Each structure stands twice: as C-alpha cells, then as structure tokens.
Amino acid sequence: MNYPDSQQQGETQQRPAPGRSRPKSLHSLLENDLIRRVSFEEYREKVRHVYGGPQGAFLAACSLISLHTPLGERLIRRRTFDLRGTRRILDVGSGAGQIARHLLKYADPEAQITCVDLSPEMLRRARRRLKSPRPRFVAADLSRLPFADGSFDCVTCGYVLEHLPEARFGLAELSRVMAPGAKMLLLTTEDTFSGAWTSRMWCCRTYSRRELADTCQQLGLHWNQELWFTPLHRAFRAGGICVELTKR
Numbered sequence: 489m490n491y492p493d494s495q496q497q498g499e500t501q502q503r504p505a506p507g508r509s510r511p512k513s514l515h516s517l518l519e520n521d522l523i524r525r526v527s528f529e530e531y532r533e534k535v536r537h538v539y540g541g542p543q544g545a546f547l548a549a550c551s552l553i554s555l556h557t558p559l560g561e562r563l564i565r566r567r568t569f570d571l572r573g574t575r576r577i578l579d580v581g582s583g584a585g586q587i588a589r590h591l592l593k594y595a596d597p598e599a600q601i602t603c604v605d606l607s608p609e610m611l612r613r614a615r616r617r618l619k620s621p622r623p624r625f626v627a628a629d630l631s632r633l634p635f636a637d638g639s640f641d642c643v644t645c646g647y648v649l650e651h652l653p654e655a656r657f658g659l660a661e662l663s664r665v666m667a668p669g670a671k672m673l674l675l676t677t678e679d680t681f682s683g684a685w686t687s688r689m690w691c692c693r694t695y696s697r698r699e700l701a702d703t704c705q706q707l708g709l710h711w712n713q714e715l716w717f718t719p720l721h722r723a724f725r726a727g728g729i730c731v732e733l734t735k736r
Contacts, residue, residue, distance in 0.1 A: 630662075
C-alpha cells in the first residue's frame with residue numbers, strides 16, 4: 489500500500505501535553521492484573537515461564553501475524569527512527585530478535601549491538617534465528633541493567649516496559665545507561681481494548697499514553713514524536729504506544 493509523501497516517513501505527532509490521566513475504561517476489566525497481585529519476584533518468574541515455554545517459542549510468528557515485524561522494519565528502513573551515526577546500540581527485551589534483525593540490517597556496519605532479555609531461552613532463540621556473530625547477548629532485568637552509566641547512544645525497547653509494575657522503574661534505568669543526546673525507540677502496550685487482550689495473552693500490564701509522557705518528561709527523556717505504523721493504526725489507536733525519545 490502506498491501513502492502520500494507526508495506519510496512515507498511514518499505518521500507522527502507531538503507529545504501530548506502533561507495533565508491528569510483519563511479514568512480507566514471498561515476494557516481495564518479484561519487486563520491481566522497478576523503484576524498487581526503478587527510480589528515482583530513472583531511475577532518475574534511467571535514472565536520467565538511464559539517466554540521460556542511454548543508461548544515464547546511462537547513469539548516471532550505472532551509478531552509476523554500481527555504485522556509488528558514488517559511495519560516496525562518500515563519505521564527503521566525509512567529512517568523514521570534513524571539509526572545512522574549510532575555506534576553503541578542496546579536492544580532491550582530482544583525476545584526472538586525481531587528488532588535486533590532490523591538493527592543488523594540498517595545500523596552502520598561498525599555499530600556495536602547488545603541484546604538483552606530476561607529469559608535466557610529467548611536469547612538462545614534469538615541467537616539461532618539471527619545467525620550472526622555480531623550481537624552480544626546478555627540475560628538481564630530491565631530494572632537492573634548490568635551496564636555503566638552512559639554506555640549507549642541508541643536504545644530500542646520493544647514491548648518489555650509493560651512487564652514492570654511502574655514505567656519509572658524501567659525508564660529511569662534506561663535513561664541511566666543512555667549517553668546525553670542518545671535516542672530511544674520505545675514501544676509498549678497501551679490501555680486500549682486491543683491492549684487489554686495483549687495483556688491477557690502475554691501476562692503484562694498496560695500504560696496510559698499521557699501518564700507515560702509525563703513520566704518521561706520527569707526523567708529528562710524528551711518525547712520527540714509519536715510514531716504510528718499506518719494511518720489506520722493512528723485512527724484506531726492500534727499497535728500500542730510507539731515513540732522516539734531523546735535523553736537531554
């Protein structure tokens with residue numbers, strides 16, 4: 489499908505103004521609430537079990553079926569999220585290597601790529617799927633990344649922030665490992681009807697777009713632009729929250 493030139497670079501809009509979040513809708517009743525009912529350690533073990541088991545084995549296929557993989561690639565291929573000039577890239581929540589594959593394809597050849605996931609089994613799947621010696625694979629928790637301050641000038645974080653009880657826990661840690669001026673492509677599940685079903689399938693929570701924008705602002709992560717896979721996604725608020733951030 490072809491789009492006008494103004495859409496060739498991806499549908500974008502500016503960060504929503506800070507303010508009070510909207511009340512929860514009826515779709516919140518569908519959302520998986522395990523993350524609010526058990527301790528964080530218990531929840532992390534559940535997440536490891538989900539992604540390390542059969543459900544995680546089908547993650548790459550699910551990403552293709554939902555079109556997240558090809559549409560995500562288009563954002564990077566068309567430089568809507570521009571990797572050029574970045575040298576130290578961190579891919580958080582690498583899963584089966586869906587975003588890492590795009591990084592290998594479109595990042596500068598000399599760029600160093602580090603893939604992080606909570607599940608060692610998912611990292612093994614990513615390694616087998618990518619078939620490249622270039623990335624470094626590290627099993628780690630987003631809330632406790634084993635990297636020094638300012639280690640990366642580019643971060644991609646695809647659908648992993650929703651596995652934390654509060655966005656601040658992960659965003660603060662991502663900001664810590666980002667160098668000043670570093671950019672981030674952040675994708676996470678939104679508190680919409682489709683997001684609620686995603687929550688049930690992948691045992692995660694959802695986030696309010698406005699509350700997430702406010703948290704980013706408080707942490708010095710500038711909300712450059714919201715990105716949409718297609719005009720249809722924008723019209724129906726589908727595909728979750730997708731935003732480019734810069735560390736001030």
